[in-house]
Amino acid sequence: MVSCQLYGLILISDIYIRAGEGLKFFIILIKSISPAQKDNILVLSTSGLSTRNIASNTGLSKATVARVIKKSTPNKENINIGCPSKLNPYDKWAIVHCILTGEASNAVQATKIINSIIPSTVSTQTVRNTLKAANLKAVTKKKKPLLSLTHRKKRLAFALKHQQWTVEDWKRVIWSDETKVNRLGSDGQEYVWKKAGDPLGEREVKGIVKFGGGNLMVWGCMRWNGVGIVCEVEGSMNAEQYVFILEECLLRSMEEPDVDEEDITFQQDNDLKHTSKLATKWFKNHDINVLS
Numbered sequence: 001m002v003s004c005q006l007y008g009l010i011l012i013s014d015i016y017i018r019a020g021e022g023l024k025f026f027i028i029l030i031k032s033i034s035p036a037q038k039d040n041i042l043v044l045s046t047s048g049l050s051t052r053n054i055a056s057n058t059g060l061s062k063a064t065v066a067r068v069i070k071k072s073t074p075n076k077e078n079i080n081i082g083c084p085s086k087l088n089p090y091d092k093w094a095i096v097h098c099i100l101t102g103e104a105s106n107a108v109q110a111t112k113i114i115n116s117i118i119p120s121t122v123s124t125q126t127v128r129n130t131l132k133a134a135n136l137k138a139v140t141k142k143k144k145p146l147l148s149l150t151h152r153k154k155r156l157a158f159a160l161k162h163q164q165w166t167v168e169d170w171k172r173v174i175w176s177d178e179t180k181v182n183r184l185g186s187d188g189q190e191y192v193w194k195k196a197g198d199p200l201g202e203r204e205v206k207g208i209v210k211f212g213g214g215n216l217m218v219w220g221c222m223r224w225n226g227v228g229i230v231c232e233v234e235g236s237m238n239a240e241q242y243v244f245i246l247e248e249c250l251l252r253s254m255e256e257p258d259v260d261e262e263d264i265t266f267q268q269d270n271d272l273k274h275t276s277k278l279a280t281k282w283f284k285n286h287d288i289n290v291l292s
Contacts, residue, residue, distance in 0.1 A: 033060065033068070041068045086120045087130060095127055096134045105133065158292075173265045173291060174253065176221040178233060181218070184213035219245050221253055228253030239276035246282060267291040 019185075037058060051069070055062045079114045085096075094117065095110050097103075104110040107128045115121045128138075147155075180187075192204050200283060217237075221228035229249040234241065254261050266288050268274045283290055 033064065038068050038072070043070055043144055045069050045073075086118065086122050087114075087126070092130050092201055094132070095130050096136065099131060149269075171224045172260075172263050173267050174221050174223055174228065174250070175267045176219065176250070177269065178217060178219045178237070180217050182213065182215045182216050184209060199243065219249065221250060226256075228256075237273060239278045241272045242273045242276075243278055243282050246279070251286075264287045265291050 037060070038093040040058060040281070041054055041060075044057060049057070051062050051065050054060075055065045058065070074205045089112060095114050098110055098113050099105075104113055106125050110131075111122065111127045114127065185208070191208055192202075194204055196246075218230050219233055219237075220230040229252050230251040231245045233245070237245075250266070254264060270291065273279065
């Protein structure tokens with residue numbers, strides 16, 4: 001090992017080292033091997049010896065042997081070392097298939113299924129590695145309303161029924177719903193930007209009070225050109241209170257000058273109180289068409 005002071009660019013055995021003035025380096029001088037040694041390495045490699053055995057027979061390092069073999073046979077496939085995989089291509093396909101078809105929803109369930117098929121059991125981590133190799137990744141399930149086959153058929157029927165509606169048709173619809181209004185803050189998540197490592201500050205804290213601070217439940221409606229009357233919902237709404245709200249708020253909203261009562265379509269969701277016999281009778285008595 002030689003200690004020297006470098007200035008500029010130095011070439012030692014095909015290795016380039018660029019250094020600034022005054023920097024000190026320790027450089028290992030590499031001695032080139034002879035053509036006979038290279039030929040001997042290639043002959044031993046062709047005979048099936050490993051890099052370690054060739055290095056032991058020739059007295060060279062494993063790195064040198066590997067470099068000579070790779071340079072002389074660049075297209076040679078690397079031989080996999082270590083324990084052979086317990087999973088053949090069909091087993092790996094079966095793991096991916098049970099995930100994509102919904103037979104299993106996670107790696108633990110897929111492991112139980114594949115271990116009931118193959119003779120040698122595998123770990124959950126092996127199954128995870130197989131799924132990652134197939135370009136799959138684990139994600140958090142999104143929370144969405146559960147739709148049964150009946151729900152899907154009804155939604156498709158609704159879309160097909162109204163697919164020819166024009167903008168003017170939709171302008172005749174009065175939309176309605178209930179919502180909760182909190183006195184303090186929101187029920188949803190709130191985000192704030194901060195620098196990594198900074199201590200917790202007042203700006204990053206969402207204040208709360210006991211019992212949530214209270215809230216107000218209201219019913220409201222709107223049309224394409226504006227909103228209607230808003231009504232407070234007292235306690236838990238039932239069919240009787242819903243009919244009362246329709247009587248007091250919906251009819252008043254329909255009394256606007258630009259609203260043609262004979263050409264109105266009312267929208268509501270399929271809550272039980274909305275589709276109750278009492279509410280259905282009220283709509284029929286007032287000759288109001290309900291969007292369905």
